[in-house]
Amino acid sequence: MSCQPITAPMLTDLLLTLSEISLKYQDHVSAVQRMTEIGRQIMGSAVCTFTLVNPKRRTLTTIACSGCAPEYTQHVLHQEFHLGSSERGDWLDYERLINGSLLELYHLQEDGQGVANPFVARRYCLNSALCCPVTWETELLGYFNHFCSDNTPFSSDDK
Numbered sequence: 001m002s003c004q005p006i007t008a009p010m011l012t013d014l015l016l017t018l019s020e021i022s023l024k025y026q027d028h029v030s031a032v033q034r035m036t037e038i039g040r041q042i043m044g045s046a047v048c049t050f051t052l053v054n055p056k057r058r059t060l061t062t063i064a065c066s067g068c069a070p071e072y073t074q075h076v077l078h079q080e081f082h083l084g085s086s087e088r089g090d091w092l093d094y095e096r097l098i099n100g101s102l103l104e105l106y107h108l109q110e111d112g113q114g115v116a117n118p119f120v121a122r123r124y125c126l127n128s129a130l131c132c133p134v135t136w137e138t139e140l141l142g143y144f145n146h147f148c149s150d151n152t153p154f155s156s157d158d159k
Contacts, residue, residue, distance in 0.1 A: 047066070049064065049065045053140055063077070063142075095114075097143075127149055
């Protein structure tokens with residue numbers, strides 16, 4: 001379930017652009033920002049983000065965001081957010097986010113499911129998320145996140 005369809009020629013162009021990132025960007029923040037922009041185009045995301053997870057410090061940090069409203073970007077970009085427990089009412093759940101599994105989530109406006117604040121999801125019309133773990137060898141670095149405004153199930157191609 002891509003939020004918007006993409007044609008084969010568009011995908012080819014986007015994948016070519018993606019392959020050139022390591023040659024064009026000297027710093028990782030700019031490279032990851034460009035990756036979220038391309039990911040948003042490929043997936044048709046309402047919003048695409050890249051978040052780092054630090055299990056030892058129990059924090060999550062958004063380092064890149066494409067499609068985000070300016071006030072949202074200003075609030076979350078490069079800010080550390082505490083990972084707690086959804087059982088205790090925390091919006092970001094430590095156990096859910098450190099296991100490094102692909103997360104397929106729906107109805108975020110009613111229940112953030114440990115990855116989102118439902119109030120924020122309602123404000124920015126985000127209903128579903130596909131959060132892909134990013135690892136280095138065996139270590140979880142964070143997630144590449146695809147957010148959509150509807151609750152249509154993600155296809156096997158999306159995953």
